[in-house]
Amino acid sequence: MTDHDHDHSHSLLELRQVSRHFGSFRALDEVSLTVRAGARHAIIGPNGAGKSTLFGLISGTLPVTAGSVLVDGKDVTRLPVHRRVGLGVAATFQHSSLFMRESVLENVLLAVLRRAGKGLGGWRKADARPKELARAHALLERVGLPARHEVAAAALSHGERRQLEVAVALATDPRLLLLDEPAAGMSPAETARLTELIAALPGEVTVLLIEHDLDMVFELADTVTVMHLGRHLVTGSPDEVRASAEVQTAYLGSVEVSS
Secondary structure, three states: OOHHHHOOOOEEEEEEEEEEEEOOEEEEEEEEEEEEOOOEEEEEOOOOOOHHHHHHHHHOOOOOOEEEEEEOOEEOOOOOHHHHHHOOEEEEOOOOOOOOOOEHHHHHHHHHHHHOOOOOOOOOHHHOOHHHHHHHHHHHHHHOOHHHOOOEHHHOOHHHHHHHHHHHHHOOOOOEEEEEOOOOOOOHHHHHHHHHHHHOOOOOOEEEEEOOOHHHHHHHOOEEEEEEOOEEEEEEOHHHHHHOHHHHHHHHHOOOOOO
16 A cells, blocks of 8 residues: 555545436536545435435546546446446445355455456356455455355345445455445345444545445544535534534424424
């Protein structure tokens, strides 16, 4: 790991006035944001703030209406998802992208083989080299699933599936890991395990997460961005964000108080 990885002035991801319109609806309105290399950066905000839309623009699953997305200074605004993955951007989404009939190990192994430039043809684990198998096992160890490697992904609990998705994302050697509400639907114990897993990721993996669980956010994040109604409201340290009157208004203003 070089000093460059922890150079706080080095931005790994930069959004320059990105907008996304659906017809006349502005889901995102000129959002600018910088994520520095090595950060644990969380994006929070009430429902309808545009958080998931923003992730789509970063990962490439949604085209931008206006503005630009830069990864390590390179303009990726028009690049498809797989080209962004090649530049080190990996995402786990709320909607699972696992191969449900394959085993846990095969799901990770497939991602490892893809990373090694081997296509999907003939990827049964019998064909994998010892090095690739070892890497897949190491990733399952890292996310806390070593004992589940023979089980079909379909048989996993919700929390285990999220752990597996993280392992699959890590298999691409990401520099930027995008986590879209990783704790959604998890039990407190599963959330605690996931928080530990994210906290233990190496410093060269920059993490950007959207999360409703604010306890998890404030435990993990060194930087928090608050969005509201498609706009960037504030970015700062967890303490700055907690103390912000604007943020409190945004959250409280979006809750209908019954009289």
